[in-house]
Amino acid sequence: MTPSVTVRPVASFAEFRAGSRVVRLAWRAAFDHIISEAALPPTELDEDRASELKAAYETASAANESHIVAVADEESADTGGAVTGGESIVGYARGVWDPVRTESFAADDDAELRALYVRPDHWGEGIGSALLSSLESNAPAGVDRLALQTFADNEDGCAFYRTRGFEVVGENTYEVGDESYPTVVFAKPLEAE
Template identity: 40%
Template sequence: MTHIREMSLDDCDRVAAIRIGGWRAAYRGLMPGPYLDALSVTEDARRHRARLTEGDGTALNLVAERSGEIVGWGCHGPYRGDTGTPGAELYALYVAPDHYGEGIGHALLTESVRRCAAAGHERMFLWVLKGNTGARRFYERSGFRADGAEEPFEAGGVEVPEVRYVRPLP
């Protein structure tokens, strides 16, 4: 059974390990290897702690637990793009690589969608690497559709294309 709850400061180290592990597993071949290898769990955990303690509260971090172990993390909040585009945005969704395919990402996404709809948002956006076909299929199965917007993400001096997805909220 997967339990979804809000992230605490005590969760930052595990969330950072999941995020960095997720980047290395999902983005190998899509981003420069030296860039991925240089990612630091310690530095990422520090950034998570800073965002939780110094942030304005608009971003909501959720963790997924199984048998008391954190196995996934997601973060959502107001859409950060064009201010004339109202809606929510899924900023991040990562599952520990050894727990892929267990429904954890789906549980996190479902809870983020539920909370954004309950907050009155009419749609939800997300950005995904264009070449990350597995993630794109996952989001498409969850009702998201590419809307034609693309932006480059800079990783280690290389521009990696991202595509924007959107779905209406219930």
């Protein structure tokens, strides 16, 4: 059964932390054939990483970023350990609007889609599309395109972005641990409102 899902901005550190867990779970499921087991993130945070996450949350609230979550009510979702106040965080996305903070593959008038992840037990339910749509519709004035990079070997991710109007605009690399992995850079023009 597909849960009832609401997409909205992150409302608390607990939701931000639950979103971080969604990212870690999705990385482990989606990229286990691309990067080594040792480089995959752990499913749970140690205390040092939890402190880093708290600092990132405090910084993000003051930056030109958008952090959104897909929230399923607990009654209709298998919580998978990412529950906050009777709700389950099943997806997380992050958009960066500041040209000083976006990666080098993004032009000055681009926004960067820095993260878009859905808990693996909820793949195929339209949650990723809903998160993407929310980021696109809430991009600030003056942002012409949404740009992102994903691993070149991430066939499912590449297909997801292509079917949602993104086109390949370049190649790059991404460092994980001591390894460098080839990436594909996608971009999509945003509709002017």
